[in-house]
Amino acid sequence: MEKLWYKFNIDTTNAVRDDLDMSFVAGPDPESHWVWGCHGDNMKNILNEEWIEYCKSKEFEIIYLMLFYKPANFNDNIHTDDRPTFIPGEYFLDFGLNFVINPGYMSGNGTDIKYKDWQDTGTFEWYKREPEKEIYREGEFAGYRYSHLHIPKTDDLTLLDSLNFDKDAYIIHAGKPHQVFTKDQPRLSVSLRTRAISNVSTWEQTIEHFRQHNLIFDR
Ligand SMILES: [Fe+2]
Numbered sequence: 001m002e003k004l005w006y007k008f009n010i011d012t013t014n015a016v017r018d019d020l021d022m023s024f025v026a027g028p029d030p031e032s033h034w035v036w037g038c039h040g041d042n043m044k045n046i047l048n049e050e051w052i053e054y055c056k057s058k059e060f061e062i063i064y065l066m067l068f069y070k071p072a073n074f075n076d077n078i079h080t081d082d083r084p085t086f087i088p089g090e091y092f093l094d095f096g097l098n099f100v101i102n103p104g105y106m107s108g109n110g111t112d113i114k115y116k117d118w119q120d121t122g123t124f125e126w127y128k129r130e131p132e133k134e135i136y137r138e139g140e141f142a143g144y145r146y147s148h149l150h151i152p153k154t155d156d157l158t159l160l161d162s163l164n165f166d167k168d169a170y171i172i173h174a175g176k177p178h179q180v181f182t183k184d185q186p187r188l189s190v191s192l193r194t195r196a197i198s199n200v201s202t203w204e205q206t207i208e209h210f211r212q213h214n215l216i217f218d219r
Pocket residue numbers: 079080081174178
């Protein structure tokens with residue numbers, strides 16, 4: 001198997017604001033998945049400012065963030081992320097720093113009684129690239145423009161790697177076909193993106209760069 005994720009040496013405790021309420025995107029209990037993103041000062045509406053500074057002190061400066069919601073039993077969203085181009089002067093690589101948060105944040109503060117003992121039961125999977133099957137798509141949601149390659153789900157896809165999240169943050173390869181499929185629980189996750197690093201152009205170089213900053217737990 002390829003290694004398309006690594007546990008990252010950043011503590012996610014107190015990352016998300018206690019008063020976060022994402023119901024403005026599509027209500028507190030959406031039937032379909034959504035993606036929402038922001039950058040600049042707007043990130044302080046999602047993350048605690050001290051935590052943004054903490055990441056910066058660990059050599060991971062957050063340039064923009066995305067939130068992903070998936071309802072229970074969702075399993076048809078294989079795609080590759082596009083490199084975002086909407087922030088002038090910034091250039092990005094194909095990776096994200098991801099962690100899951102309680103779907104209680106869909107209705108204001110993650111302690112919503114409905115999700116008191118919630119545990120993520122989703123799985124992140126990567127598949128071998130098959131260019132002849134890829135379909136280019138563009139979209140816009142909640143003011144966030146994005147494009148990606150969609151890959152129809154078929155039985156003959158080759159699994160490259162998979163990841164079950166816990167409470168920690170994981171750096172993930174976003175440029176190879178991937179999806180998160182959920183089981184009995186809905187899921188809300190955060191993906192943080194930082195700018196490209198000089199002299200770094202590949203996934204392997206990215207991991208080596210962060211390894212030298214003591215941010216990678218090897219597997
Ligand atoms: Fe993605």
